[in-house]
Amino acid sequence: MTLFFGSIILLILGYFIYGSFVAKVFGIDPGRPTPAKTMTDGVDYVEMPVWKVFLIQLLNIAGLGPIFGPILGALYGPIALVWIVIGCIFGGAVHDFFSGMLSVRHGGCSIPDVVGLTLGKGFQQFMRGFSVVLLILVGIVFVLGPAGLLQNLTDISTQMWVVIIFIYYFIATILPVDKVIGRIYPIFGAILIFMAVGLAVMMIAKGYSFESSTLFTHTNPQDLPLWPLVFITIACGAISGFHATQSPMMARCLPNEKYGHMVFYGGMIAEGIIAIIWASLAIAFFDTPEELNEVLGTGGPALVVNTVSTELLGAFGGILAVIGVVLLPVTSGDTAFRSARLIIADFMGLSQKENMKRIFIAVPLFLVGFMVSLTEFGLIWRYFGWANQTMAAIVLWAASAHLAMVGKSHWLTTIPALFMTCVVSTFLCYAQIGFNLPMPVATGVGIAVSVISLILFLRYRTGEAAASAAVDYTE
Template sequence: MSFFFICVLALVAGYFVYGKVVERIFVINPDRPTPCCEYRDDCDFIPMATWKVYFIQLLDIAGLGPIFGPILGALYGPSALLWIVFGCIFAGGVHDYMSGMLSVRSKGQSIPEVVGNFMGMSARQVMRVFSVILLLLVGVVFVLGPAKLLGQMLGMNVQLLVGIIFLYYFLATILPISTLIGRLYPIFGALLLFMSIGVVVALVIKGYHIPSLDFAVNTHPGDKPIWPLLFITLSCGAISGFHSTQSPLMARCIQNENRGRMVFYGAMIVEGIIALIWATAGLSFYDNPAAMQSVIAAASPAGVVNEVCNSLLGHVGGFLAILGVVVLPITSGDTAFRSTRLILADAFNIPQVKAAKRLLIAIPLFVIAFVISTQDFAIIWRYFGWSNQTLATLVLWASAIYFAQNQRFHWIATIPAVFMTAVVVSFILQAPIGLNLPAALSNGVGVASGVASLILFLVYVGRCCRNGVPSSPA
């Protein structure tokens, strides 16, 4: 367990050191009015206390991803822990901070509009499609996941629970953000803290440890390769495009730019710690990856959560811990649908102050989501993983372009953007949901795509330096 605590300390240090570097390169302006002050409508644009904004941001982004993803990532071995630490500090934190702060600088616009400001109309349209599809998949996954967990805990009909969760999501989507989300999230946050701390303390007290720290060994029982699958499977907790769709929600509520590092980068760091907890639990709780794989095959990662919580914390503690786990997808599912409403509203220029306008978008949205929810969960999750990381890649490139346009140190966004480009291209070329090409060919083309994207970007940077024209939201 000592390596786990080293990883946690690395993430905390990343917030105070690298997070500050990112903030300085971005160049905040504490005197600049934020969107909640300029465009207050008491529905989506509402000034909120920083602690509340932080909790909402954390619970928005920390869905099933930092639990299910790390459990699945643990099958590959301790390399999952390294990806969480380095991905979170150098990719995920930058991605989340930039998606939030660029939205603050862009009047609280949704992420497709923000990306379009820097990459043009074609990128805006691609982002609109990607974002809506991703958020619908997230919303559906975060209905099915908690419904199955609650069904196991309470012995209730899963379809009934799906209906109840959908009803809550609908209300959270159309009501002012302070009505349900602003009031319930502090309570949900307390459950989240109990779950996280409880699992860690129990692992330590009961003497669990990671059996091997050989990072070169791939322990996946299905012989699935680390590249690129680990970086697609373990997204939330390292880097996740879903986060960029959530950050504009709080960009519309944050009262000062100097709170951005705490809210956006800081929430990513805490999500990374949650991911470390569950990756460590997966690595240490079971005798071998094959044993954990059998539980996953029988009951999805939810089965692992159920076994770990009840075994470590007993029935009462396990019940509370699983409630904490259930909270995470529910508090991301509700804002996933809310974000989708706002993206569509921005795209079609539909004001959202009046309830009738919100219903105009929300009703057909939930009908489509219900139809998707009838499909196979495993297929939905595979498409979610690739679309999620592709969206993250586009946001990183938009961030790099922003820095280049303003003649700032763009490499903090460029390097992770190149890496993620290679990941998503390699994956979609070889995955069964993609072109199903041989791995060697797919990986070669993926790496070449990353290099080519870097060369094209550097040509663009040279043109920006010659023109010396900053972008408007600087």
């Protein structure tokens, strides 16, 4: 279990060392009023204590991803933990920090507007449509996933749970942020952390472990390639574009900029730890990847969660653990629809102070979501995976443009942006939902797209062009 403990330690060190460096490069200003103070509206702009903001941010970003993704990624063996650690410290946490703090600096604006400020109006309009589509996919994934888990615990059908969860999502989407989210999410956050730690402790206490000797051995029983699939499969916990749509919500509630490191960078590190725990559980609990794959084939990641939790914590503890896991997607699904409402409202210039104006946007949004939810879950998940990581790449490029425009070194975001651009381009070319090209060709295209992206970025977002644009951008 050396790799397990080492991964946890590295994530914690990454928060204190690299996270502090990222915050310093950005230029945290504790004396600068946040949107929660300057734009209070009692609905979305509501100042809250930092401990609440942190726990809500964690629940907002930690959907099924840091559980289902690492479980599926465990089919590749211990290498999954390596990706989580590296991706989280140098990619995901940096991505979440900039998406949150750039929103703080620009009036709590949604991520399409953040991107538009740095990459231009064309990207802004594209991101508005792309973000809403992604958020609907996220909301649907986070309805079907918990509905399946709850069906395993009760006699209520999956379809009925879908309806119940959708009703809750609608209520949470239109009510002021401090009425539901601000009150119950901190409690849910504490339960989530307790359950993850409890499972990790019992895994160790009962002697479950795994060897790191297969670290660089191809273990996927379906013979699926590590590159680029593992970087799409394990998104939340390593890097996830969905988080960029969530961070602006807490940017509107942050009491002081000095807490940005803790809330945005730290929230992602906490999710990374959860992902490490679930990847380790999936590897250690099953003797071989083939055994894990058999369980996945029978009931998907939900059955793995139920089986592992019941074995380690007993019947009652297992139920509590599964409930804790259910809270993850439910508390991300409602904020996915809430984020979609805010993005549409920003685009339409429609104030959200009045109940009817919130309902005006929410009703058609949920009707579309319900119709799409009737599609097969696996298909939705595959498209969500690609769209999610594409969003991450775009937001990292936007962060790089910001750093270039204010005259700071952009490489801490440009390097992960290049990597994720190569990942999503290769995946789109290789996957059956894309162009279904041979892997060498797909990888070549991915590398070419990344190189071209870098050339365009260096040409148009540095030097005199960036200096000129920064005049209006920083005022």
